[in-house]
Amino acid sequence: xxxxxxxxxxxxxxxxxxxxxxxxxxxxxxxxxxxxxxxxxxxxxxxxxxxxxxxxxxxxxxxxxxxxxxxxxxxxxxxxxxxxxxxxxxxxxxxxxxxxxxxxxxxxxxxxxxxxxxxxxxxxxxxxxxxxxxxxxxxxxxxxxxxxxxxxxxxxxxxxxxxxxxxxxxxxxxxxxxxxxxxxxxxxxxxxxxxxxxxxxxxxxxxxxxxxxxxxxxxxxxxxxxxxxxxxxxxxxxxxxxxxxxxxxxxxxxxxxxxxxxxxxxxxxxxxxxxxxxxxxxxxxxxxxxxxxxxxxxxxxxxxxxxxxx
Numbered sequence: 001x002x003x004x005x006x007x008x009x010x011x012x013x014x015x016x017x018x019x020x021x022x023x024x025x026x027x028x029x030x031x032x033x034x035x036x037x038x039x040x041x042x043x044x045x046x047x048x049x050x051x052x053x054x055x056x057x058x059x060x061x062x063x064x065x066x067x068x069x070x071x072x073x074x075x076x077x078x079x080x081x082x083x084x085x086x087x088x089x090x091x092x093x094x095x096x097x098x099x100x101x102x103x104x105x106x107x108x109x110x111x112x113x114x115x116x117x118x119x120x121x122x123x124x125x126x127x128x129x130x131x132x133x134x135x136x137x138x139x140x141x142x143x144x145x146x147x148x149x150x151x152x153x154x155x156x157x158x159x160x161x162x163x164x165x166x167x168x169x170x171x172x173x174x175x176x177x178x179x180x181x182x183x184x185x186x187x188x189x190x191x192x193x194x195x196x197x198x199x200x201x202x203x204x205x206x207x208x209x210x211x212x213x214x215x216x217x218x219x220x221x222x223x224x225x226x227x228x229x230x231x232x233x234x235x236x237x238x239x240x241x242x243x244x245x246x247x248x249x250x251x252x253x254x255x256x257x258x259x260x261x262x263x264x265x266x267x268x269x270x271x272x273x274x275x276x277x278x279x280x281x282x283x284x285x286x287x288x289x290x291x292x293x294x295x296x297x298x299x300x301x302x303x304x305x306x307x308x309x310x
Contacts, residue, residue: 097215142258177251
């Protein structure tokens, strides 16, 4: 982990030595080469088998941005350039990439019908009854490279993330939002600036923040976000409470779970053949949350008591 200058956290914790991971990497995806292909798959027709709950009303196809076939490449680029800003924003989010990085991609997915309401594409369930008594919860899912925020079990927002690369994976488990800083600067490299930084593992230096999204897990264990999402979470999540430089109460609970299929292609490419490929079911999240719900609620109760002066 890298040492970082962080004025907001300076001198506040005797609980642990403060580390902040720089979470930067310029290396390419540790995976298979992106396929150069453009095809459309009709996924609207009913298919035999068990009914999939909350089946998305979208179908997807590939845009081959760097195809050796000039006609295919030019056609793909024209399709993307013809989109309005709101539509482009949706496509970039679906590809887990930011506006400064998408030109490096060989292949992108795009819906055949673009709904500019981003929530329509959520891979997370709209409600999680297991969290009905939890005021706030942040969830990061490794496989779809996505995050979600819940209030009393109801989804309030979700978005793309680029998490830890294979050599430095993001740790999984239950964490808490600790301290935050609008801007943290690396003591190793002053060019590494982490905006809207919110630490979730003080000793290990892991947190979420704004940084480049190249479209695959690329960080040194942190959770990279688009600036709009990082700022939203920065304002929404609650910090820890310290008294006499000691931890008195935990901040917003954070779940990090799942595995990324390094070397097997990007999971969102599977949306072309199966628009439910990234769907996270309540049952999957219950398996992660139920063993920890008593601890989460106990920490919440403790925070209420401390905030009330207890």
